Amino acid sequence: MPETDEPTPTRARARIRYLGPVAPHWEVQITSGDRRLGEVFAQRVYARLLMLPVHDPQFRRNQARVERDAEREGIVLTWDLGDEPALDD
Numbered sequence: 001m002p003e004t005d006e007p008t009p010t011r012a013r014a015r016i017r018y019l020g021p022v023a024p025h026w027e028v029q030i031t032s033g034d035r036r037l038g039e040v041f042a043q044r045v046y047a048r049l050l051m052l053p054v055h056d057p058q059f060r061r062n063q064a065r066v067e068r069d070a071e072r073e074g075i076v077l078t079w080d081l082g083d084e085p086a087l088d089d
Contacts (some may be wrong), residue, residue, distance in 0.1 A: 011074035012038045016045060016066070018054050018082045025053050033075075041075055054081055 013032030019027055026049045030038030048062040063079075070077045 008072065008074035010076050011077045012037055012041070013078070014041065014070070015078045015080060016049075017080040020082070021053055024050050026050055031078075037073060038075070041070065041073055044069060054083075 010033070012035075013031045015029045015031055017027045017029070019025055026046065028042040028045050032040065048049070048066055052059045052062060060078050067077060
């Protein structure tokens with residue numbers, strides 16, 4: 001099958017959240033779309049990220065793989081790495 005430059009239509013949306021330095025480090029939430037597709041995708045994400053903290057050098061390589069996988073499947077990702085500064089009142 002020849003590759004095209006056309007984007008894959010959005011089939012689901014997911015949020016990947018860093019839980020902190022104690023394993024398990026990650027949580028995958030399917031926020032909308034095809035639940036079955038999202039569950040299968042979440043299994044692949046856990047296989048790549050579950051035991052990797054965000055500061056591990058392997059994390060960035062696996063994050064890129066997860067993003068490519070999501071793009072192929074038509075899943076829009078949101079990452080919450082917990083590094084956003086807190087707002088002081």
